[in-house]
Amino acid sequence: MRDEDCILETQDLSKSFPGVYALSGFDFQLGYGEIHGLLGENGAGKSTFIKLLNGLYAPDRGSVIVQNERIDRPDPILVNQKGIKFVHQDLSVFPYLSILENVCMNNYPRTRLGTINWKKGREHVSALLRDFRLDIDPDTKLTELSIGQKQLIEIISNVSQNARVVVLDEPTASLGDSEKNKLFEVMRSLKASGISVIFISHILEEVLSICDRITVIRDGRKVGTYDNRDLTKEFLIEKIVGERIDEETGQRSTENAQGHPEGEVALELSEVTYKHLFQGISLKVRFGQVVGILGLLGSGKTEIANLCFGLYRPPHGHIEIRGERVNRMTPLQAIRSGIGYVTEDRHRSGIFRFLSVTRNCSICILESLRGALGIVNRPHESRLVSGTVDSLDIRIASPAQEIRQLSGGNQQKVLLGRWLLADQKILILDEPTKGVDVGARNEFYRILRTLKEEQRAILVLTSDHREALAISDRLFLLKSGRLVEYEGLRGATPRDVLSRLTGD
Amino acid sequence: MNITPRQRQEGSLERPSARFKLPESWILIVVIIVMCLIIGIAEPVFFSFENIINIIISISVISIVGVGMTMVILTGGIDVSVGGILALSATIAGSILQNKAIPIAVPIIVALVVGIAAGAFNGFCTAVLRIPALIVTLAMLSITRGLVLIYTRAQASYGFAKAFLVLGQGRILGIPNVVYLTVVFVAVGIFILNMTTFGRKIYAVGNNQTASRIVGIRVKAILISIYAITGALCAIAGLTTISRMNAAAAILAEGLEFQVITAVVIGGTSILGGRGSIGKTIIGAVIVGLILNGLQLLGVSIYYNQFLSGVILLVAVMLDMLRQRKTRE
Numbered sequence: 001m002r003d004e005d006c007i008l009e010t011q012d013l014s015k016s017f018p019g020v021y022a023l024s025g026f027d028f029q030l031g032y033g034e035i036h037g038l039l040g041e042n043g044a045g046k047s048t049f050i051k052l053l054n055g056l057y058a059p060d061r062g063s064v065i066v067q068n069e070r071i072d073r074p075d076p077i078l079v080n081q082k083g084i085k086f087v088h089q090d091l092s093v094f095p096y097l098s099i100l101e102n103v104c105m106n107n108y109p110r111t112r113l114g115t116i117n118w119k120k121g122r123e124h125v126s127a128l129l130r131d132f133r134l135d136i137d138p139d140t141k142l143t144e145l146s147i148g149q150k151q152l153i154e155i156i157s158n159v160s161q162n163a164r165v166v167v168l169d170e171p172t173a174s175l176g177d178s179e180k181n182k183l184f185e186v187m188r189s190l191k192a193s194g195i196s197v198i199f200i201s202h203i204l205e206e207v208l209s210i211c212d213r214i215t216v217i218r219d220g221r222k223v224g225t226y227d228n229r230d231l232t233k234e235f236l237i238e239k240i241v242g243e244r245i246d247e248e249t250g251q252r253s254t255e256n257a258q259g260h261p262e263g264e265v266a267l268e269l270s271e272v273t274y275k276h277l278f279q280g281i282s283l284k285v286r287f288g289q290v291v292g293i294l295g296l297l298g299s300g301k302t303e304i305a306n307l308c309f310g311l312y313r314p315p316h317g318h319i320e321i322r323g324e325r326v327n328r329m330t331p332l333q334a335i336r337s338g339i340g341y342v343t344e345d346r347h348r349s350g351i352f353r354f355l356s357v358t359r360n361c362s363i364c365i366l367e368s369l370r371g372a373l374g375i376v377n378r379p380h381e382s383r384l385v386s387g388t389v390d391s392l393d394i395r396i397a398s399p400a401q402e403i404r405q406l407s408g409g410n411q412q413k414v415l416l417g418r419w420l421l422a423d424q425k426i427l428i429l430d431e432p433t434k435g436v437d438v439g440a441r442n443e444f445y446r447i448l449r450t451l452k453e454e455q456r457a458i459l460v461l462t463s464d465h466r467e468a469l470a471i472s473d474r475l476f477l478l479k480s481g482r483l484v485e486y487e488g489l490r491g492a493t494p495r496d497v498l499s500r501l502t503g504d
Numbered sequence: 505m506n507i508t509p510r511q512r513q514e515g516s517l518e519r520p521s522a523r524f525k526l527p528e529s530w531i532l533i534v535v536i537i538v539m540c541l542i543i544g545i546a547e548p549v550f551f552s553f554e555n556i557i558n559i560i561i562s563i564s565v566i567s568i569v570g571v572g573m574t575m576v577i578l579t580g581g582i583d584v585s586v587g588g589i590l591a592l593s594a595t596i597a598g599s600i601l602q603n604k605a606i607p608i609a610v611p612i613i614v615a616l617v618v619g620i621a622a623g624a625f626n627g628f629c630t631a632v633l634r635i636p637a638l639i640v641t642l643a644m645l646s647i648t649r650g651l652v653l654i655y656t657r658a659q660a661s662y663g664f665a666k667a668f669l670v671l672g673q674g675r676i677l678g679i680p681n682v683v684y685l686t687v688v689f690v691a692v693g694i695f696i697l698n699m700t701t702f703g704r705k706i707y708a709v710g711n712n713q714t715a716s717r718i719v720g721i722r723v724k725a726i727l728i729s730i731y732a733i734t735g736a737l738c739a740i741a742g743l744t745t746i747s748r749m750n751a752a753a754a755i756l757a758e759g760l761e762f763q764v765i766t767a768v769v770i771g772g773t774s775i776l777g778g779r780g781s782i783g784k785t786i787i788g789a790v791i792v793g794l795i796l797n798g799l800q801l802l803g804v805s806i807y808y809n810q811f812l813s814g815v816i817l818l819v820a821v822m823l824d825m826l827r828q829r830k831t832r833e
Contacts, residue, residue, distance in 0.1 A: 309718070331718055331720055348712075349712070349714040349718055350715055351712065352712050352715060352716075352778075353778065355707060355711055355778075359704065359707070359708075363704070363708055363719045364719050366705070369701070370700075370701050374696075374700035374702055375700055376699060376700065376704060
């Protein structure tokens with residue numbers, strides 16, 4: 001692509017962190033009105049690239065060029081002024097303000113007196129909502145919207161502010177199918193009006209379906225940029241991972257049903273109700289089994305998980321652990337009963353940001369590491385942690401590294417590892433591979449299979465129907481507040497599962 | 505767990521050599537040296553033995569309370585009532601000490617009880633009732649200072665038993681007992697934060713309270729404990745002060761909270777919680793002590809104290825924010 005055809009370009013962009021190059025010599029060109037996909041494993045450098053683009057990090061080497069104008073020190077305000085907008089995985093919206101206030105945030109229409117022209121603003125926002133076929137009142141506070149809706153609002157509010165390039169970072173992670181289609185519609189109309197889109201996703205089908213060109217990044221380097229003509233998934237996977245991996249091996253072999261005898265019931269919910277979210281839910285999870293709960297955003301999955309862990313107390317129904325009824329469950333009690341919980345949002349409720357990988361990993365077994373006077377036995381701790389790091393293949397520069405420097409997938413592994421160190425036999429995993437790429441996801445599935453063989457009981461909550469199919473021995477669909485078992489899991493295809501979930 | 509680790513891609517990345525890392529506080533140590541030189545040149549009496557002892561004594565109160573304040577700030581909280589708790593526990597002890605017939609263990613224990621009670625109350629309101637720490641401790645400051653006035657009716661107590669005076673005025677090997685006491689408390693504080701499970705939990709709570717709950721840490725208990733510890737340390741600092749002055753007046757430790765918080769912030773413990781250490785607070789305390797001593801030696805009127813305290817705190821917080829920006833990457 002010749003220079004004049006690029007709206008955005010990077011040359012030799014490089015950034016290193018202690019001991020590791022996160023991005024090295026990255027050359028990238030984005031054309032006008034182009035939808036460009038960015039694919040790569042977790043830890044490959046995608047997030048670093050984004051943060052270099054928007055000025056959050058300063059590059060060690062190389063530069064960012066916008067419309068042939070070289071920017072040596074990008075900073076968020078400058079980059080924003082140049083029309084490069086970012087929509088992140090962690091939304092940056094104003095939750096306590098209304099849609100109207102969010103969308104108009106940086107440019108309120110003014111009256112002649114200089115005050116805000118609410119009427120005009122409301123017309124503008126209503127028109128925008130209508131264009132994108134979002135049937136929501138502009139005065140709705142964002143806290144009342146689902147995550148998927150919030151994301152769409154963020155995208156359209158960026159769009160309405162003179163965007164030239166929109167960078168979408170894993171936008172579909174929280175969207176249901178109809179919302180995803182809306183998103184693609186939006187992307188196509190952006191393209192039609194000459195706005196370029198950088199689309200970062202690890203869901204190959206999506207990237208293949210919507211992108212004009214695709215760049216693959218691996219280990220901080222660009223593997224290549226490919227025109228989306230006759231590209232296949234296998235081709236891309238090979239480029240991403242660097243070796244041949246059959247994606248099918250990540251999926252459940254449907255012939256291999258539960259051959260082994262059913263284990264004891266580890267966790268049981270009976271007729272549990274929670275507010276308006278769900279009623280009369282019953283569920284059994286046995287040792288040596290993976291039970292999946294598949295539900296869309298907002299369906300109440302996380303509340304089920306929180307309930308099992310004692311973070312909520314259901315007004316009706318009860319919970320039994322290993323056959324014993326537990327009346328007032330608390331997290332401490334859940335832990336003592338052998339339950340481990342990896343939450344949906346690792347930033348909000350998972351990682352201790354400024355603490356080391358070691359301290360994050362050992363936090364659940366502090367009492368067992370405790371010696372005289374309460375002193376922590378550090379040699380023992382580091383032995384145990386490095387054992388876990390090895391067995392889960394967590395990529396770190398050193399165990400003393402701050403966990404916030406790790407990629408998302410590796411952080412998730414640390415969170416799983418902390419419960420495994422405590423040898424919890426019952427595991428609840430809420431969206432364990434959210435924002436994690438193909439290679440690391442398959443690793444996770446392998447890990448889950450091993451944990452199952454160790455006769456642990458695993459409850460996985462997910463909104464990804466493929467994932468649900470790949471890992472579950474028994475699958476439940478959470479729809480309209482009811483939990484329905486998916487009969488005939490053996491031999492089901494992803495399409496079957498998806499249609500059962502979204503149908504009737 | 506038996507999982508064969510994936511083939512790691514060795515050698516595909518160049519690793520830049522790890523640079524030798526200077527301790528983060530080196531710049532503060534340079535500041536301390538420079539300050540000593542500046543004050544010393546302006547007023548050579550700065551270097552006299554007696555003046556150095558003075559500096560160390562003023563640092564000692566800030567340091568002892570600073571141990572507790574560091575823990576509180578590490579969890580994302582704050583305690584602006586420390587001056588008041590110190591004054592209350594010390595004046596109550598002082599009035600008991602007036603009666604030389606009562607064994608000195610009694611006022612000491614009473615002071616500790618008052619300090620712990622006030623601190624625990626702070627902790628309870630913050631952790632259980634979920635009132636923001638700033639509001640709770642601000643109220644406590646008023647309450648304790650008010651109680652001091654009610655209790656003493658602005659009359660100072662003085663003339664304590666000789667045995668008690670050993671604490672604040674005695675020396676061993678030429679060094680005041682206060683110094684030994686400070687070293688002990690600071691060492692114990694550092695030990696707890698760095699080496700024990702309790703210390704780990706404090707850092708965890710400061711980094712992510714929700715995650716702490718999920719991994720089974722009793723967050724409320726930790727929070728109440730550290731505020732109570734701070735209260736106890738205030739009482740101890742108060743006892744050493746009245747022992748040294750052989751008197752207990754209502755204006756004891758006026759503005760102490762400013763000095764302690766400034767010391768913590770200058771030292772480098774983040775006001776947002778999650779990172780920092782007592783060692784850093786001590787360095788901050790030294791700087792604050794030098795500033796106070798310097799102002800005194802240079803003859804700056806004490807009317808400027810309040811004004812300057814505020815300015816210094818503001819500058820310290822601004823430097824902290826700049827520091828945060830640098831380490832955000």
